[in-house]
């Protein structure tokens with residue numbers, strides 16, 4: 001095969017050069033926007049209003065959807081003002097349900113959560129990724145379970161409780177749900193129904209902002225725990241909610257088996273750093289040198305200057321933004337570690353420039 | 362080189378640059394859904410014309426459908442190279458975060474490798490526009506276009522070599538790529554091996570293109586394969602002639618100026634803008650024509666704002682023209698026929714030694730007098746309020 005050495009040596013690469021998948025995606029997409037051979041796309045078949053600022057989206061995914069386990073989350077990609085943006089949301093439905101569902105509460109300043117609540121209607125298409133996450137039930141179910149939920153942190157827990165119901169669980173479950181006011185309770189009717197049907201579930205609502213007669217109010221404290229969870233010592237605990245609540249829970253429940261899940265808006269996990277001066281970032285593929293402050297993630301600082309590398313989740317999960325750093329050092333925002341100076345692959349959405357950098361971008 | 366623009370002093374140049382900058386900012390702030398929709402429409406058109414074109418060539422049994430198929434395939438290739446490829450590779454749509462329109466992942470239907478092209482075009486050509494010995498696109502190393510290039514007898518052949526280049530333009534573009542990369546490697550690092558490495562990418566792309574157009578699709582036609590080969594050859598030829606014509610009109614028209622490396626030391630952004638203006642020339646036409654040239658009809662705007670979604674050049678142009686008039690700067694534009702004729706006048710003129718060349722080129726017009734213009738916005742684009750409300754975080 002002297003005539004075509006490259007095709008001979010790398011037949012796969014050549015096949016992909018011919019773009020069979022792109023062609024397939026294009027024509028399938030023309031037939032039905034939900035069809036694709038590479039992307040899991042889902043049609044919104046119903047939008048349910050849960051509370052004034054929370055909506056549930058019932059989704060019908062295409063054939064690429066691989067299923068999920070109760071408690072897992074899924075990346076959701078939408079197009080906002082022409083731009084694709086991805087965020088993670090927990091699945092609030094049960095795996096056995098006919099359709100999927102995610103429940104989204106509007107976050108202050110949250111781009112995607114607001115967009116979903118405001119603009120997505122029946123018939124729209126959302127792009128999903130693969131479900132993942134460790135916030136799931138163990139193989140051997142514990143005798144006693146405690147769920148601590150805060151605000152929209154209830155969504156994966158809702159799914160897990162439904163799962164326990166189908167598993168004919170016969171232990172004891174306490175759900176402590178911290179929420180701003182009675183009106184803000186998500187899935188109230190669903191929990192009411194569940195409580196009627198099973199004997200193992202007790203639900204307590206705790207209002208942090210607007211007290212209501214007959215209900216507890218306040219934040220997560222030792223007293224509240226002792227009051228509502230008599231057999232605390234022998235429980236397995238699941239925590240999902242905003243980060244102050246998580247920190248509190250972790251310190252109160254030390255020594256107990258805990259699983260926790262924290263949802264952050266992109267950029268929220270950044271410990272704010274202030275820096276003097278700038279560092280140079282040389283982009284080797286586009287032959288550009290730009291100055292960044294090194295205060296926030298590289299991705300954000302690049303975008304601020306009109307350079308848009310590919311990105312997805314923007315929180316270090318999906319690896320869409322990986323690029324090769326040739327020289328220089330960065331700080332990994334997810335664990336605060338500073339990297340070596342040499343060549344390595346970095347995720348620019350969770351990396352902050354420490355010194356002058358050379359990136360293959 | 363002689364200029365027909367008013368010579369500006371330092372302050373004037375900076376003021377000019379400021380106005381251009383604020384124009385850019387204003388338009389870039391509007392980039393959004395409209396631009397995303399545009400590029401998706403272009404993508405769709407490219408896919409459909411290719412399928413239809415290839416289908417018609419394949420199933421044609423009479424000349425009419427064969428010709429229609431060949432034309433559609435040429436159009437598809439032109440769209441793929443110009444409005445889609447050229448602009449996507451400039452990073453104009455990177456903000457969409459869509460791998461189909463991302464400059465890092467895009468590869469086009471031409472023998473030139475996209476990565477190599479980005480180096481010599483985006484970087485070398487767009488940074489050193491019309492700087493002799495630095496902008497390798499200036500005359501593509503064999504065309505003499507100014508007195509600043511020394512005449513050699515070999516230049517007598519340049520009308521013919523250019524005709525040859527026009528017909529085989531994609532090969533020229535491809536072979537140009539790896540050579541520029543090689544030439545731009547510091548002398549110490551230039552080894553046989555580097556040249557070979559650079560060449561390998563080009564050859565890989567050649568294989569792919571040949572396989573696709575001249576083996577794979579003809580094979581699908583069975584015994585009818587000569588017809589498919591012919592159709593693909595003609596489509597490539599038409600695309601080559603078209604892109605050659607458009608691209609040569611961009612910088613080599615009569616009044617497009619060239620520069621020396623000394624002139625650009627310590628150049629400010631404003632001076633760079635000015636050089637882009639003087640070195641480029643536009644083509645007038647209608648919207649369909651603009652799209653088919655990939656908006657290289659707006660070469661001046663493209664050179665000032667290479668990463669702005671190209672369709673926006675249409676709204677930028679009249680305002681930029683006003684700014685130029687205000688500062689007495691020549692804004693080089695004209696019909697396609699006029700500009701292309703002047704390119705050929707120049708190619709022919711400079712194939713001869715200077716005394717003949719200058720005679721053919723004739724005297725230049727005097728400086729343009731600055732005109733007073735009213736600062737009235739000449740266009741207005743409104744976004745729906747929803748879009749305005751969404752800010753990207």
Ligand code: FES
Pocket residue numbers: 310311312313314315316317318319320321322347348349350
């Ligand atoms: S964008 Fe997902 S890992 Fe960086």
